[in-house]
Amino acid sequence: MPTxxxxxxxxxxxxxxxxxxNRKVCQCPFMGxxxxxxxxxxxxxxxxxxxxxxxxxxxxxxxxxxxxICSIMAGEDIWVVCPRRLLAMRYGGExxxxxxxxxxEYERDxxxxxxxxxxxxxxxxSEVYLKQKAADADxxxxxxxxxAPLINVSLEEALWQQNxxxxxxxxxxxxxxxxxxxxxxxxxxxxxxxxxxxLLPDITHPYILEVMTASTSGSDSEHSTDIxxxxxxxILSNDxxxxxxxxxxxxxxxxxxxxAKTALAYQWGGRTVWVIQDKxxxxxxxxTRLRTSTITNNPxxxxxxxxxxxxxxxxxxxxxxxxxxxxxxxxxxxEGNNTFTDILLSKAAPHxxxxxxxxxxxxxxxxVHL
DNA sequence: TGGGTTATGTGTAAAGCGGT
DNA sequence: ACCGCTTTACACATAACCCA
Numbered sequence: 001m002p003t004x005x006x007x008x009x010x011x012x013x014x015x016x017x018x019x020x021x022n023r024k025v026c027q028c029p030f031m032g033x034x035x036x037x038x039x040x041x042x043x044x045x046x047x048x049x050x051x052x053x054x055x056x057x058x059x060x061x062x063x064x065x066x067x068x069i070c071s072i073m074a075g076e077d078i079w080v081v082c083p084r085r086l087l088a089m090r091y092g093g094e095x096x097x098x099x100x101x102x103x104x105e106y107e108r109d110x111x112x113x114x115x116x117x118x119x120x121x122x123x124x125x126s127e128v129y130l131k132q133k134a135a136d137a138d139x140x141x142x143x144x145x146x147x148a149p150l151i152n153v154s155l156e157e158a159l160w161q162q163n164x165x166x167x168x169x170x171x172x173x174x175x176x177x178x179x180x181x182x183x184x185x186x187x188x189x190x191x192x193x194x195x196x197x198x199l200l201p202d203i204t205h206p207y208i209l210e211v212m213t214a215s216t217s218g219s220d221s222e223h224s225t226d227i228x229x230x231x232x233x234x235i236l237s238n239d240x241x242x243x244x245x246x247x248x249x250x251x252x253x254x255x256x257x258x259x260a261k262t263a264l265a266y267q268w269g270g271r272t273v274w275v276i277q278d279k280x281x282x283x284x285x286x287x288t289r290l291r292t293s294t295i296t297n298n299p300x301x302x303x304x305x306x307x308x309x310x311x312x313x314x315x316x317x318x319x320x321x322x323x324x325x326x327x328x329x330x331x332x333x334x335e336g337n338n339t340f341t342d343i344l345l346s347k348a349a350p351h352x353x354x355x356x357x358x359x360x361x362x363x364x365x366x367x368v369h370l
Numbered sequence: 371t372g373g374g375t376t377a378t379g380t381g382t383a384a385a386g387c388g389g390t
Numbered sequence: 391a392c393c394g395c396t397t398t399a400c401a402c403a404t405a406a407c408c409c410a
Contacts, residue, residue, distance in 0.1 A: 037394090044395065081394090127390085129391090142390085142392050215394050227395070243395085244381080257392090 002242045004234045005078045006070035006085065008035060011318070012234055023235075024059050026068060030084050032102040033092035037066035038082040038213070044227045054232055067231035071310075072216065072242050078310050078318070079245045080277045083211040085320065086110070086308050087275050089124045089145055089366040096199070099367045106308065109322035112370050113306050114273040116147055116207060123150045123201050124209075124366040130350060130358040141264070141350075145209035146359055148201035150367065155180065156194045162352060172353050179360040201359055203352060206270035208261060212254055214280055216243035254284075259344035262303055263334040267349040271304055278309040278323055295328035302327045 004012050009029035010019045028035040037044070047064050048055040058065060070085040071078050080086055087110055091097035099121065100108075116122055130141040153161075155176050159169045177193045180186060185198045216227060226243065233240035258274070265272040285291055292305070304327050311321035336342045 129390090216396095 002072050002074040002244045003240060004069050004071075004230060004242050005073040007231075007234060008068040009070060009085075012238070023068070024057065024062075026058070026062060026065050028068070028084060028088065030088035030102065030104060030107075031090040031092070033090055035066060035068040036084075037068060038084055044231075046228055046232070053236060057235055067227050069227065069231060069242070072245060074245050077279050079214045079279055080308075081213055081216055081245070083144065083213045086213065086277065087145070087209065087211050089126055089368075091365050097364060097366050099369050101366060103366075103368060104320070106320045106322050108368075108370060110275055110306050110308070111147070111368060113322060113325045114147075114207060114209060114275075114304070115271065116368075116370060117149060118370045120369070121150045122147055122368050122370070123199070123364050124368060125201075125359050125362045126365045128355075128358050128362055130354055141261070141346075143208050143261075144211050145207075145365075146201070146355070147207040147209060147368075148203050148205075148359075150199050151202045152197045153200055154195045154197050155200070157197075158200055158356070159353075164353070172357075176353075176357055176360060179357055183360060183363045185360065199364070201356070203356055203359075204269060206265065206268055206352075206355060208265045208270065208272040209275060210257065210261060210272060211275045212280065213277065214245045216245065255344075258303065259330055259332060260346045262301075262330055263345050264349050266301060266334055268352055268355065271302065273304045273306055275306045275308065278307050281305070281307060292326045292328070295326065297327055298329040301330045301334060303330050 006012070008019075008023040008026065010022075022029065026035045027033070045064050045066050046052060046054060048058060048062060054065065070082045071080045073079075084090075087107055088102070088104075089107075091101060111122075112118070124145055124147045126145050128143045128146045130143070151158075155173060156169070159172060159176075164172070173194050180198065181193065185200075186193055186196065230240045230242035234242075254274075261272045281292065304325070306325050307323040309321060309323040310318040311323075312318050332341045332344060334345065336345055
């Protein structure tokens, strides 16, 4: 029967005072903010009403909790189900995030092995949405993270560097300034914002980081194996059964994005890097023809994977760690080649300005210096 | 008790839902 | 578009049952 392994960042069997106090305020040790269950577990939020047994457990000022399940033990294997467990670049405070704030050792390894430049300040933005109105269809990309070196320039100058015509610059500048204002990139009462130097991403070689984790499936609320019940029972009695792992669904998600987003970054002069746990990759290799060990490295049109795993140390304790990187040719022409593999590619790459605009709609989540 | 049928249990794929 | 959780559908295995 599957069980919860990591709960609010620590193994369930760790009931030490420090860890329990951390859980009682729903803190995610990786984000340094309140646990959000990976950003998409709102439906399973538990309201801490008077009749809810968990109300006694959590701090009195907490009114609702999202089940803070980071990973699930199924058989011999531990499956990460929360993307924050692999990589969390978030800042909940006001203003600019401190450099390397809450940066775990394995996260640093991920970023270095993803190929981010060393020795410079790099900005990281999470949940960047890029909307593009095409003729018939609305294209809507969602990037887990965008990383790019930080530079101190005005928006006007940033546009010049993109080799745009004066007319293009004029038409784009207003929207960009608007977005930047809204997201707090300017101090208040700025007179000529377009000409004022602010902290901007240098998107010459943007990095897209996508974190893939398994999701749960096969729960049965009558047998208390749904997420809510498992979470509740685990906290209150340790005795619980959690849902299992829906491996196939992850594969499906990954296939639809792997090529499109890789192609997109390639056309922008950057790269997309996939952060994935070894268990998940292994499962994909068991169920498909893919065998990463036989893939030869190739500098062009690369798919980049950063593989993570639970490392077992000598004392038997497990900790999250970087395992390896895998890179290889995508195997399809990113311009399309009039075969059915064209189904894997998006219609067109939006102009890079759209990426900049999408970034400026978000506030800076992390600054790292590797 | 053998042989067959019917209930119950278990695991996985796919559909559906509600949220961003 | 994307994401994760729940529900549903289905295949298959095992248990329970029935009767000659």
